[in-house]
Amino acid sequence: MKVRISAALALLLVISACSAGSTASVGAGPDTLAVGFTAEPANFDFTRTDGTAIPQALLYNVYEGLVKLDADGEIVPLLAESWTVSDDRRTYDFRLQPGVRFSNGAPFTADDVKFSIDRVKTDWSISIKSKMDVVDHVEVVDPLHARVVLTKPSNGWLFDMTGRVGAMFSPTGVADLANTPVGTGPYQVASRTRGDSIVLRANPDYWGRAPAYKTVVLKYIKDPTALNNALLSNGIDVIAQISAPDSIPQFENDTRFTVLQGTTNGEVVLSFNGAKPPFDDIRVRRALTLAVDRRALLDTAWAGRGTLIGSMVPPTDPWYEDLSGRYPHDPDEARRLLAEAGYSDLSFTLSVANLPYATAAAQVVASDLADIGVRVTIEPLDFPAVWLKQVFTDHDFDASIVQHVEARDLTTFGKPSYYWGYDNPKVRDLIASADAGTPEQEVADMRAAARTIADDAAADWLFVYPNVVVAKTKVTGLAANQVSESFDLTGLG
Amino acid sequence: MVVAIVRRVAILVISVLVASIVVFAFMAVLPGDPAQVALGVNATPELLAKTRQDFGLDRPLVEQYLSWMGGVLHGDFGRSYVTGEAIGPQLLDRLGVTLWLVGAGMLVALVLAVPFGALAAVWHRRSGGTAISGLSQLGVAVPAFLAGILLVQVFAVQLRWLPSGGWTPPNQDTGEFLRGLILPALSLGLVQGAVLTRYVRSAVLDTLGQDYLRTARSKGLRPYPALMRHGLRNAAVPVVTVLGLQLATLLIGAVVVERVFVLPGLGSMLLDSVSARDLLSVQGIVLVLVVAVLVVNFVVDLLYAVIDPRLRAAR
Numbered sequence: 001m002k003v004r005i006s007a008a009l010a011l012l013l014v015i016s017a018c019s020a021g022s023t024a025s026v027g028a029g030p031d032t033l034a035v036g037f038t039a040e041p042a043n044f045d046f047t048r049t050d051g052t053a054i055p056q057a058l059l060y061n062v063y064e065g066l067v068k069l070d071a072d073g074e075i076v077p078l079l080a081e082s083w084t085v086s087d088d089r090r091t092y093d094f095r096l097q098p099g100v101r102f103s104n105g106a107p108f109t110a111d112d113v114k115f116s117i118d119r120v121k122t123d124w125s126i127s128i129k130s131k132m133d134v135v136d137h138v139e140v141v142d143p144l145h146a147r148v149v150l151t152k153p154s155n156g157w158l159f160d161m162t163g164r165v166g167a168m169f170s171p172t173g174v175a176d177l178a179n180t181p182v183g184t185g186p187y188q189v190a191s192r193t194r195g196d197s198i199v200l201r202a203n204p205d206y207w208g209r210a211p212a213y214k215t216v217v218l219k220y221i222k223d224p225t226a227l228n229n230a231l232l233s234n235g236i237d238v239i240a241q242i243s244a245p246d247s248i249p250q251f252e253n254d255t256r257f258t259v260l261q262g263t264t265n266g267e268v269v270l271s272f273n274g275a276k277p278p279f280d281d282i283r284v285r286r287a288l289t290l291a292v293d294r295r296a297l298l299d300t301a302w303a304g305r306g307t308l309i310g311s312m313v314p315p316t317d318p319w320y321e322d323l324s325g326r327y328p329h330d331p332d333e334a335r336r337l338l339a340e341a342g343y344s345d346l347s348f349t350l351s352v353a354n355l356p357y358a359t360a361a362a363q364v365v366a367s368d369l370a371d372i373g374v375r376v377t378i379e380p381l382d383f384p385a386v387w388l389k390q391v392f393t394d395h396d397f398d399a400s401i402v403q404h405v406e407a408r409d410l411t412t413f414g415k416p417s418y419y420w421g422y423d424n425p426k427v428r429d430l431i432a433s434a435d436a437g438t439p440e441q442e443v444a445d446m447r448a449a450a451r452t453i454a455d456d457a458a459a460d461w462l463f464v465y466p467n468v469v470v471a472k473t474k475v476t477g478l479a480a481n482q483v484s485e486s487f488d489l490t491g492l493g
Numbered sequence: 494m495v496v497a498i499v500r501r502v503a504i505l506v507i508s509v510l511v512a513s514i515v516v517f518a519f520m521a522v523l524p525g526d527p528a529q530v531a532l533g534v535n536a537t538p539e540l541l542a543k544t545r546q547d548f549g550l551d552r553p554l555v556e557q558y559l560s561w562m563g564g565v566l567h568g569d570f571g572r573s574y575v576t577g578e579a580i581g582p583q584l585l586d587r588l589g590v591t592l593w594l595v596g597a598g599m600l601v602a603l604v605l606a607v608p609f610g611a612l613a614a615v616w617h618r619r620s621g622g623t624a625i626s627g628l629s630q631l632g633v634a635v636p637a638f639l640a641g642i643l644l645v646q647v648f649a650v651q652l653r654w655l656p657s658g659g660w661t662p663p664n665q666d667t668g669e670f671l672r673g674l675i676l677p678a679l680s681l682g683l684v685q686g687a688v689l690t691r692y693v694r695s696a697v698l699d700t701l702g703q704d705y706l707r708t709a710r711s712k713g714l715r716p717y718p719a720l721m722r723h724g725l726r727n728a729a730v731p732v733v734t735v736l737g738l739q740l741a742t743l744l745i746g747a748v749v750v751e752r753v754f755v756l757p758g759l760g761s762m763l764l765d766s767v768s769a770r771d772l773l774s775v776q777g778i779v780l781v782l783v784v785a786v787l788v789v790n791f792v793v794d795l796l797y798a799v800i801d802p803r804l805r806a807a808r
Contacts, residue, residue, distance in 0.1 A: 040765075042576040049576070050533040127535035178577065194586065195757025195765075196660050221658065221755045222765070225642070229657035230755070233649035384533075385525025385770045393529060406534075 031214040033475065033492070034236040036227050038243060040220035041198070044189065045177035046164050047119075050126040052405065052485065055164045056240075057198060057218055059486035062103075063183035065166035066094050066113065066146075067158065069407075071262075071479035071488070073316035075162055079108065079184060089153035089436070090136075096144045100207040102170040103188045110146035114138040116169045117148065123174075124165075131160040153436040159408060163485045186211040186490055196220065200489075212477070212493020231257070237475055240487050242468040244356070245303035251470045258473050262480025263307055265314050266405045266465035268357060270365060273397055274458065275421025278343050285457035286327065287337035288399075291372045292365055293329040298463045301360035306463040311450040312410040314464050316483045318439075319446035323454045334372045347375035348398035351391055353383035358401045361462055365401070392419050403465055407483065410446060413453045422458045498795070505791050512783040513565070513776075517558045520772045527574050527770040548574055561776065570777040575769050580777045583762070588781060590660060591758035594681065594750065595743045597674050601682025602689050602739070609686075610693025611720070617698060626694065632687020637746040641680035641753040648676060658755035677754040681746050685739050692735045696728040703727070729800050737793030741786040 039053040046054040060068055066080035077083075080094040100108035120132040134154045139147040150157060160166065173182025181189055186208065187200040198218040202211050219236050221227040224244040230236045231251075242248055251257040272279035272288070279285060298306050307315055310323030338344055350365065352358040359380055366376040381387040383402070391397045397419075404412075414431035416423035427449050434445035453459075467482040477492040528544040529536060536544075545551050549560065564571055570580035609625050616622030649657035655676055661669035700706060701724065709719040748760030755761075759778050766774035 042573075043578065050531070050535075125540075127532055127537060127540055130535070130537075193660070193662070193757065194583065195590075195761055196755070219659070219755075222761070223752050223755070226645075226658050226753060226755050229645050229650055230659070233645075233653055233655075233657040235649075235656050235659060382525060382768070385523075385527075385530050385768070388529045388534070389524065389526045392534060393526075 033213040034217040035238040036219045036236040037240045043178040044181045047124040055485040056487045060488045061187045062181050062185045063167040064185045067162050069162040069484040071481045073483045090150045092148045094146045100184050104173050104182045106170045106172045108184050109143040110140040113146035115171050131165045155442045156435050238471040245305050258471050260469040260480040262467045263315050264465050264467045264482045265407045266403045268403045268462045270460040271400045273421050281341050283337045283341040287334040289327040289457045289460045290330045291334040292368045297364040300364050305466040309461045311454040313450045319443045326454045331372050349377045349379050350399050351379045351397040352401040353387045354380040508787050516779045525770045530770045531574050571773040573774050575771045587759045587762045591747050594747050597678035598681030601678050602686035605686035606689035606693050610690040611697050613694040614697035629687040629690040637680050637684050638749045644676045660756050677750050696731045700724040700728045740789045
């Protein structure tokens, strides 16, 4: 083998000498940035293909909406300079940025606003198109003034406009969305190599601040170790989100890299099937919640990175408050509650997504519950295929662990048909009045709803998944939090 | 000869048909709903039903199979559930990457195995031969993905001589293409080379003891020229057999190595498609792999006749 290695080495030297001068890095030039992701977009058409990968690449970078969500979770102007809301909270008047053009040269006007919003109802096929159901009609008041009239007041609608469904399209640019996206954003798609990368180039006619990097290569690397190696070996400049927490210290201890840790919208939830015994008994749910030591779980399952929450609200939402102390770790009280409920000999199956965070968390949950005499069988389910079918759709489960990545998904506790099997009319009313009220009312009502589901132990919110970004030290302007649907390249440099 | 070839082709066709049924049946029993995976968590039951219908999943299995196979016979592998694009051209793209990888891996294996195997045979009573045998034994025990991870650690992460992964098409930048191909080819090739070395050694050893080689030596040829002129061709028959089997192993090994080195080949496409329940893509890929293996075996069978004229008559 020694002979063979030296022979291989010789061969290697010869070949690397042949191409001396070119380095291994795609991010070699100062104008180029290479960012590594795990999930690759199947195509560029998020109107017909669901999933987070397409908006992650395109939203705010290639496509823009009237409004956007900044890294702190605030709704800020984008293609709308400003907007006003009528007193009955049903009419939104948007004043548009002048001088905006699509990457194909077409000017952006109120007609495109009407076209884009109407098009969600008529041409989009993915299920989140229902987010625009509340729109009654769109009026073009003048080229720089669009008026959107809703069928009922909805704060959630404006928030949704910061996401995919709010993206602005041109009637001249929707012929081949899957391959040729046409937006108003600072970047255009230059090329893609399926299974490998997408190259974005700065749009020379962008209406706003020119982006810091002329070329951004989005590299797609599914394997977490391979992704880390790409950064360590100079193949990329940034890892958008680390998915193996044990690998973070190697970057923290290396002066070549900066490590940013923030939060996401991803609540990792231990859910109970509240529609069936024993989980329809609040005492059982409370007992199970009291029995789990979430701090220790976070340390074991995700290297202590992440945030404890206690309800379905990530720290970046306006109605966030720290409810993580609502059910402190108390095995004695848990045993007492279980005995009181008549379930002193309880056993159930924990059907978890077969993803690292979920299986790791499941081990800790099982061991904590064994302490109070509850026997747990862990059943890993192939995610997404089997988990979606068995747990999410068929509700054929006792308890589960999965990460809920959607923004502001506290509202799922207002849907009795959701797989939580949770139905509390008070929560439904609070969520409805939050959507209809003033922003102040919205915060107050959502906060009350979050408290109520926590009191009801509707689920056990284990932790919020952390967003850990690693970059070469030369890369500046990266956001620590990942709260919008976009990996926003506009703040860089 | 012609009859033999026709018979082999018939066997090939039947094997492919059987394989296609097995592949289809496996995908049909796999749990999970492709429509649900494609639509995500917000899907309404109506939309789910409509999507299943669009995918043709509401039809009887036999009908699904026949329509799929009918398309494949016309070169139409269907459209991906996930991307909505035609699968055939993608398969071709991905197959190109995998073939480069397998070809380069095979080249590494051959470059190592033929000289070292022959040396090990010639030196079989000396310490050099024993050393080669011992080291090849070690190589056989190392899985390709482990070799890949080690190579990346040393040459990409520590020394930073070569990229840790990624793919540059050869027509875009030949230098980058070659640099990117080295480590994956070595991970596949070193291990296969170790296996092959052992076969070359025993084949050459066998030849060394044959009468015709003794005759060649006795008419005055020196040992190496004798082996070159009379031995290697004879030693090649068993080696080609193993080579054929190894090509199949390499194709499978490529699935894992592609993941380690982030190469957009058939293997990584297969893993992605399975997890997305993109059934048509999975069926297409597996079918292509099965056909590739069967074709390799077919070619190996034909090669025997080319290498060894005695076998031509026998067929």
